[in-house]
Amino acid sequence: MPNFLLRYQGGKNPKTQEEIDATMAAWGAWMEANGPALVDPGNPVGMSKTVSASGIADNGGAAPTSGYTIISAADIDAACKIASTNPIVAEGGEIELAEIIPIEM
Numbered sequence: 001m002p003n004f005l006l007r008y009q010g011g012k013n014p015k016t017q018e019e020i021d022a023t024m025a026a027w028g029a030w031m032e033a034n035g036p037a038l039v040d041p042g043n044p045v046g047m048s049k050t051v052s053a054s055g056i057a058d059n060g061g062a063a064p065t066s067g068y069t070i071i072s073a074a075d076i077d078a079a080c081k082i083a084s085t086n087p088i089v090a091e092g093g094e095i096e097l098a099e100i101i102p103i104e105m
Contacts, residue, residue: 042070
């Protein structure tokens with residue numbers, strides 16, 4: 001089965017302990033529901049930079065990454081179905097999803 005990279009953009013930063021608890025519970029439920037598909041449950045990420053031929057920018061570009069997950073799914077449609085239930089979507093964030101193409105080096 002192919003693997004897919006879920007790259008999170010946006011979402012909320014919980015500020016109160018109640019918000020943190022609710023966020024962690026939502027992510028825990030999502031991970032439990034999709035456990036067999038999780039290749040790497042991922043993590044949030046810190047500040048991003050954009051590296052290009054014209055230099056390095058500190059802004060992370062038009063859609064800075066806020067975290068990632070790697071899942072296994074039958075195809076991209078099945079991966080999209082899993083992604084659509086991710087808590088970041090309910091928080092107003094987005095997920096860019098792409099198949100990881102294995103190559104031999």
